[in-house]
Amino acid sequence: MTLLLQQIVLGLLVGGVYVAVAVGFSLVWGILNIVNLAHGAMIITGAYLTWWLFATYHLDPFLSLPVVAVVLFAFGYLLQRVLVNRVIRAPLFFTLLLTFGVNLVLVNLLLLLFKSDFRSVTPAYSGSGIGIGGVQVPYIRLAALAVALLVAVAVAVLLNRTRTGAAIQAVGADRDAARLVGIDLRHVYALTFAIGAACAGIAGALISTTQAITPTAGEPYTLQAFVVVVLGGLGRVGATVVGGLLFGLIETLGQTMVPGLGAGWANAIAFAILVLVLVVRPQGLMGLGRPQ
Amino acid sequence: MSFSIAPTAEGRRLRRLLLLIFLIALVLVLLAPLTSTDQADTMGLPELVDRAQLRILTTIAMFVVLASAWNLVGGLTGYGSFGNVAFFGLGAYTCAVVVDTHRLHLPLAMGIALAPVVPAAFAVLVGLPLLRLRGHYFAIATLGTAVAVGEVVKNIEFLGGATGLFPPILRRADLLFLYLMVAAAAIAVIVTRLVLRSRFGYGLIAIRENEDAAQVIGVNTTAHKVVAFAIAAALSGLAGGIFALWNSFIDQSLGFSLDFNIQMILMAVLGGAGTLFGPVLGAVVLELLIQVLAGRSDVAVYAQIGLGLLLAITVLFVPRGIVDFLGGSSRLSWAHLRRSLRETGV
Numbered sequence A: 001m002t003l004l005l006q007q008i009v010l011g012l013l014v015g016g017v018y019v020a021v022a023v024g025f026s027l028v029w030g031i032l033n034i035v036n037l038a039h040g041a042m043i044i045t046g047a048y049l050t051w052w053l054f055a056t057y058h059l060d061p062f063l064s065l066p067v068v069a070v071v072l073f074a075f076g077y078l079l080q081r082v083l084v085n086r087v088i089r090a091p092l093f094f095t096l097l098l099t100f101g102v103n104l105v106l107v108n109l110l111l112l113l114f115k116s117d118f119r120s121v122t123p124a125y126s127g128s129g130i131g132i133g134g135v136q137v138p139y140i141r142l143a144a145l146a147v148a149l150l151v152a153v154a155v156a157v158l159l160n161r162t163r164t165g166a167a168i169q170a171v172g173a174d175r176d177a178a179r180l181v182g183i184d185l186r187h188v189y190a191l192t193f194a195i196g197a198a199c200a201g202i203a204g205a206l207i208s209t210t211q212a213i214t215p216t217a218g219e220p221y222t223l224q225a226f227v228v229v230v231l232g233g234l235g236r237v238g239a240t241v242v243g244g245l246l247f248g249l250i251e252t253l254g255q256t257m258v259p260g261l262g263a264g265w266a267n268a269i270a271f272a273i274l275v276l277v278l279v280v281r282p283q284g285l286m287g288l289g290r291p292q
Numbered sequence B: 001m002s003f004s005i006a007p008t009a010e011g012r013r014l015r016r017l018l019l020l021i022f023l024i025a026l027v028l029v030l031l032a033p034l035t036s037t038d039q040a041d042t043m044g045l046p047e048l049v050d051r052a053q054l055r056i057l058t059t060i061a062m063f064v065v066l067a068s069a070w071n072l073v074g075g076l077t078g079y080g081s082f083g084n085v086a087f088f089g090l091g092a093y094t095c096a097v098v099v100d101t102h103r104l105h106l107p108l109a110m111g112i113a114l115a116p117v118v119p120a121a122f123a124v125l126v127g128l129p130l131l132r133l134r135g136h137y138f139a140i141a142t143l144g145t146a147v148a149v150g151e152v153v154k155n156i157e158f159l160g161g162a163t164g165l166f167p168p169i170l171r172r173a174d175l176l177f178l179y180l181m182v183a184a185a186a187i188a189v190i191v192t193r194l195v196l197r198s199r200f201g202y203g204l205i206a207i208r209e210n211e212d213a214a215q216v217i218g219v220n221t222t223a224h225k226v227v228a229f230a231i232a233a234a235l236s237g238l239a240g241g242i243f244a245l246w247n248s249f250i251d252q253s254l255g256f257s258l259d260f261n262i263q264m265i266l267m268a269v270l271g272g273a274g275t276l277f278g279p280v281l282g283a284v285v286l287e288l289l290i291q292v293l294a295g296r297s298d299v300a301v302y303a304q305i306g307l308g309l310l311l312a313i314t315v316l317f318v319p320r321g322i323v324d325f326l327g328g329s330s331r332l333s334w335a336h337l338r339r340s341l342r343e344t345g346v
Helices: A002-032 A037-056 A065-082 A092-114 A139-161 A165-173 A175-180 A185-210 A215-232 A237-257 A264-278 B011-036 B038-042 B051-076 B085-099 B110-112 B117-130 B135-154 B174-196 B199-207 B209-216 B221-247 B259-272 B278-294 B298-315 B335-344
Strands: A128-132 A135-138
Touching: A002 A037, A002 A135, A002 A139, A002 A165, A002 A185, A002 A215, A002 A237, A037 A065, A037 A092, A037 A185, A037 A215, A037 A237, A065 A185, A065 B117, A092 A215, A092 B259, A092 B298, A128 A139, A135 A139, A135 A185, A139 A165, A139 A185, A139 A237, A165 A175, A165 A185, A165 A215, A175 A185, A215 A237, A215 A264, A215 B011, A215 B135, A237 A264, A264 B117, A264 B135, B011 B038, B011 B051, B011 B174, B038 B117, B051 B174, B051 B221, B051 B259, B051 B278, B085 B110, B085 B221, B085 B259, B110 B117, B110 B221, B117 B135, B135 B174, B135 B259, B174 B199, B174 B221, B174 B278, B199 B209, B199 B221, B221 B278, B259 B278, B259 B298
Parallel strands: none
Antiparallel strands: A128 A135
16 A cells, blocks of 8 residues: 555656646647657756756756756747747648757757766755655655646746736637737747747756756657647646646556566557547547647 | 649659659669679679668668658658658568567568568558547657557567567678669659559548548548558568568667658658659658768767758758759749748748
């Protein structure tokens, strides 16, 4: 019983990271209709930035979060404004190819800058945690979960309670109508992508505190973001949160509780779920309407 | 924006000329490796092609198959598959298991013959549910399928597990594999041509342009899509089977390589998606480029960066592919490049 409880807690904590990984991805996909294949690379960029600040200036990873977010925000804004905006009306496939190209460039620039050694951010408190009735809760993962949920809430508030958010949602709903009422499409697109990038940066910062990073480690995160968004459903921040936590739970429980399956099956499980959800319920568990 | 290309009379002449030049070049390139045989050696002919170049030629032929196969689904039918490498991998594994001395231990020809069958059957099986999805959802579902199949294969001991499989090494068979792969490439091009000129092919194009309308005028969209998917799978599987024997080693990262996956797509789009020779041209150009850039391992990182930039440039400036400039409807000019930017941007 304690083992099951421990696994559930661990699953939820792992899920917290997935929420952070998927929030920005979901926003960009939902509003801009872009599946950003460079999302994982942007996450790793955030992770390296955190590591660099930690290694050179001994800056605590949670204190450097705003810096990482701002840098990635600026990068995302420029990328969308200069590059992605130019193919936004092309067939879906072209944005996939373009962002894949960006992914290649980013990953290899990171390889040039940081080499392929494993790095990790290890503040003094990284090993400690609290035990509640035999269930261990590591502080860092708990903090990561809290930050992830905070980011999700912030994005939701931004989208639903501010003028900028209204503009973003309007653009997502109908590009031409949004332009008619005087919304600057290029700016709003860039802004949306920038917010997505900032979220990716924060996710990267969280990841750097819980596992070792290397420039090529980003790809799985792009794929996991897919799974989470598809699982929860596109178009609502709440759906992404549910999808992320659920995915963390399924993955953790699947590896440890199902006999015959081990850590080697993690990806197989994830993608089996992905394909299954897509086929059975393409709009996700709590998504809005049927996707086209 | 559609991919259709309607050449003018002048364009058609130019295209015929280019095709002729291409064919002559092809014949020369295919005959040159014969100078490396023993017979040519005893006749005192100079050796025109070394082993490394043979390898490059075979790789190009392999990507002609993969890009052409992808083109049937991604270019013609408009279903941007991101998981065709699953078929390549399944074909490679089928062949490897069939010929492996510790497994089925059947003749090599049997391995190559069965390599297209298993992926095609798999394509029908997963195509029925997957091809109901559209756009990004289809792309992701196919990518997910490819990764999942690779991961499952890696976890099955009979299929070599994480170690992989080792088909018997054939000595001095470089030429054999080159011509096998070229034959597969020829089959892929001929199949594409047959499809393009058939009622079936027009059905696929109708689906790409407007699936609902296609259905209304009586195209059995499900059957069309699944058959196209299965043909693409069979071709990719054939290439995979030959690759497994040629390489005499296959594992998950090789058989289900996401690099191959993206390269075949890039080649088809770079050359011209939806056209007959676009994927061929794309495969030749891009593979040569990759080989030139990646020839030295110390510049591999820069090669990858170059590849990424090339992707961006292709997507931004030549969305219809290189073929479009060779007697197609477009002329290579600044005005055209600017126009294609304006067409797709905000």
